Amino acid sequence: MLNQWLYIGIFFIIAMFLPAVAIFLARILSPKKPTKIKNSVYECGMETYKPTWIQFKIQYYLYGLIFLIFDVEIVFLFPFAVAYGKLALFAVVEAIIFILILLGGYLYVWRKDALTWQ
Amino acid sequence: MKILEFLSDPIIGIENWIVQLLENWGVATEWQTFIVYLIGAAILGTGALLITLILIWAERKIIGRLQDRLGPNRIGPWGIFQPVADMLKIFTKEHIIPDGVDPIPYHLAPIISVASVLLLWAVVPFSDSVRGSNLNVALLFILGVGGLGELGVILAGWGSNNKYSMLAAFRASAQMISYEIPMAIVLLATVILSGSMSLGDIVKSQNIAYIFFLPLGAFIFFVASIAENGRAPFDLAEAESELVAGFNMEYSGLKFGMFYVADFLRAFTSAVIFSSIFLGGWRGPGAEQIPILGFVYLLIKSVIVWFLGVWIRGSMPRYRVDQMMAITWKFLTPLALALFIVVAFVTKLIENTNQWLQVLILLVINVALFVAGFAIVKKFRKEKERIVVSTKKRVLAQPTNPFSQSETGG
Numbered sequence: 001m002l003n004q005w006l007y008i009g010i011f012f013i014i015a016m017f018l019p020a021v022a023i024f025l026a027r028i029l030s031p032k033k034p035t036k037i038k039n040s041v042y043e044c045g046m047e048t049y050k051p052t053w054i055q056f057k058i059q060y061y062l063y064g065l066i067f068l069i070f071d072v073e074i075v076f077l078f079p080f081a082v083a084y085g086k087l088a089l090f091a092v093v094e095a096i097i098f099i100l101i102l103l104g105g106y107l108y109v110w111r112k113d114a115l116t117w118q
Numbered sequence: 119m120k121i122l123e124f125l126s127d128p129i130i131g132i133e134n135w136i137v138q139l140l141e142n143w144g145v146a147t148e149w150q151t152f153i154v155y156l157i158g159a160a161i162l163g164t165g166a167l168l169i170t171l172i173l174i175w176a177e178r179k180i181i182g183r184l185q186d187r188l189g190p191n192r193i194g195p196w197g198i199f200q201p202v203a204d205m206l207k208i209f210t211k212e213h214i215i216p217d218g219v220d221p222i223p224y225h226l227a228p229i230i231s232v233a234s235v236l237l238l239w240a241v242v243p244f245s246d247s248v249r250g251s252n253l254n255v256a257l258l259f260i261l262g263v264g265g266l267g268e269l270g271v272i273l274a275g276w277g278s279n280n281k282y283s284m285l286a287a288f289r290a291s292a293q294m295i296s297y298e299i300p301m302a303i304v305l306l307a308t309v310i311l312s313g314s315m316s317l318g319d320i321v322k323s324q325n326i327a328y329i330f331f332l333p334l335g336a337f338i339f340f341v342a343s344i345a346e347n348g349r350a351p352f353d354l355a356e357a358e359s360e361l362v363a364g365f366n367m368e369y370s371g372l373k374f375g376m377f378y379v380a381d382f383l384r385a386f387t388s389a390v391i392f393s394s395i396f397l398g399g400w401r402g403p404g405a406e407q408i409p410i411l412g413f414v415y416l417l418i419k420s421v422i423v424w425f426l427g428v429w430i431r432g433s434m435p436r437y438r439v440d441q442m443m444a445i446t447w448k449f450l451t452p453l454a455l456a457l458f459i460v461v462a463f464v465t466k467l468i469e470n471t472n473q474w475l476q477v478l479i480l481l482v483i484n485v486a487l488f489v490a491g492f493a494i495v496k497k498f499r500k501e502k503e504r505i506v507v508s509t510k511k512r513v514l515a516q517p518t519n520p521f522s523q524s525e526t527g528g
Contacts, residue, residue, distance in 0.1 A: 003151060003155075004251040004252055004253050004254075005251075005253075006151070006152070006155060007155045007158075007159065007240065007250060007251040008237075008240055008241075008251055008253065008259075010152075010155050010156055010159045011159040011162070011163065011236075011237060011239075011240040011250065011251070012233070012237060014156075014159045014160055014163045014236075015163055015232070015233040015236035015237050015240075016229055016230075016233045018163055018164065018167060018232070018236070019228060019229045019232040019233065019376050020229050022372060022376070023228065023229070023372050023373060023376065025209070026208075026209045026210075026211075026213070026371055026372035027213055027372075029209055029210050030209070030210055030211055030212050030213055030371055030372075031210075031212050032212065032213075033212065034214070034215075038214055039214065039215070039216055039217050040216065040217060041216045041217065041218065041278075041279050041280050041368065042216070042280065042367060042368060043280055043281065043282055048279075048280075048281075052218075052278075052279045052280060052281050052284065053276075053284070054281060054284075056284070056285065056288050057288070059292075060288050060289075060291075060292050063292045063295065063296060063443075064292075064295065066447075067295040067296065067298070067299065070299045070302075070451075071298075071299070071302070074299070074302045074303065074306065075258075077306050078257075078258065078306065078309065078315065081306045081307075081309035081310045082309060082313065082314065082315055084309075084310045084313060084462070084465075084466075085313045087466075089466050089467070092462050092463060092466045093463075095462065096459050096462060096463060099455060099458070099459055100459075103455065106451075106452075110447075110448070115443070115444075115447040115448060116440070116443075116444070117439055117440035117443045117444070
């Protein structure tokens with residue numbers, strides 16, 4: 001098993017290494033003639049107004065929270081799904097009740113219109 | 119005879135040859151594994167990147183045909199060297215680094231974007247024996263690496279010192295995380311059927327491809343993977359014909375090229391994963407005996423799935439952002455949850471019956487859920503008030519030109 005993770009580790013390093021080397025090579029090959037206007041931020045053609053890192057829409061935060069809840073639920077359910085063959089019907093019903101509880105929260109979120117893009 | 123044996127499974131043959139060679143040089147066993155893994159990973163990674171060249175050409179050509187254009191046709195026969203020329207050109211383009219970027223996120227983002235796609239290839243089984251890694255949590259790995267792609271997008275937006283980039287990045291990552299949920303729930307259903315999270319075992323357990331067990335699941339997974347790749351009709355984050363570019367606006371030269379490569383490669387990679395999970399991957403007649411056939415089967419299946427994605431890209435209009443969010447949160451997610459609950463319950467009840475009977479029952483359930491889902495959506499959908507254009511005959515502006523001869527103002 002450790003070998004499999006070793007492969008993933010090697011692959012991770014190579015997967016980062018290949019694009020990094022390509023970008024580095026291109027950096028050497030490409031011309032470098034920076035000017036003040038060329039280096040200014042593109043945005044919409046106008047000069048940038050005020051700092052970039054502005055306050056963003058609260059909706060993204062809500063989506064992030066709901067995503068987190070669902071993701072944690074899914075992580076809990078993966079072991080259940082793997083052990084499914086050894087479980088009795090009762091355990092399956094328990095897992096379904098677990099999902100139904102979460103579904104209650106989901107319906108609450110839905111009713112509160114958090115899922116509607118505004 | 120020996121040549122035939124080699125030809126039937128060249129990868130393992132070469133691997134054995136390298137191991138033999140290293141053993142003759144007196145390399146320790148651990149280092150042998152390490153070196154073989156290193157060579158394998160390097161070849162797989164480079165190969166995946168080189169496939170992109172063909173993919174870009176093929177996709178542009180197919181989209182061209184679909185939209186009644188010619189597509190690339192100048193460089194080489196049928197324009198086949200177009201991506202090579204593009205690559206050479208983009209290699210020698212100046213890297214403009216705008217003022218005031220946050221350097222670490224800005225430079226890391228394109229690398230992470232490509233790495234997140236390449237990493238998916240590490241767990242794909244190409245045949246019974248040939249695979250990168252037989253990870254026992256491959257599905258979790260796929261979901262996690264998908265999250266890495268979102269990280270690349272958000273880093274690019276954050277680092278660019280550009281408000282539009284940042285907002286586009288938030289929007290793109292909101293889309294990506296939203297579509298990850300139905301995808302993950304469908305994956306749970308396939309784990310129930312196979313009893314393992316390893317991609318190799320999932321492929322091996324598909325005596326009947328899972329698309330017959332879970333056609334609805336395959337549909338949800340397919341739609342979600344298109345949306346997660348940010349391709350049309352879900353390409354709002356970088357709508358080419360409406361916005362400048364989205365989160366990669368401030369990138370130039372090969373850094374932009376990396377996002378481009380990641381985009382095209384991700385489409386094909388998700389097709390490969392789709393065909394491994396739902397279409398039986400390398401399995402096919404004779405694939406156990408002759409492993410090289412497994413490659414061919416996997417390639418054919420992936421190309422078909424990938425072509426479907428390109429077809430959709432070429433022929434569907436773009437969704438609005440509220441529609442796109444509603445599709446995942448109000449349609450796909452409840453549907454996937456219902457599918458998971460029903461599959462978990464029913465599979466337990468019919469556990470000891472004939473496999474064909476199981477397929478039949480699950481198929482009927484899937485179709486019923488699909489029809490029910492659409493019926494419910496149709497019933498509860500609130501029609502937006504449409505602006506009614508008056509059909510009354512409008513009074514035409516009368517021409518005041520004294521030289522005009524016609525009475526109707528022609």
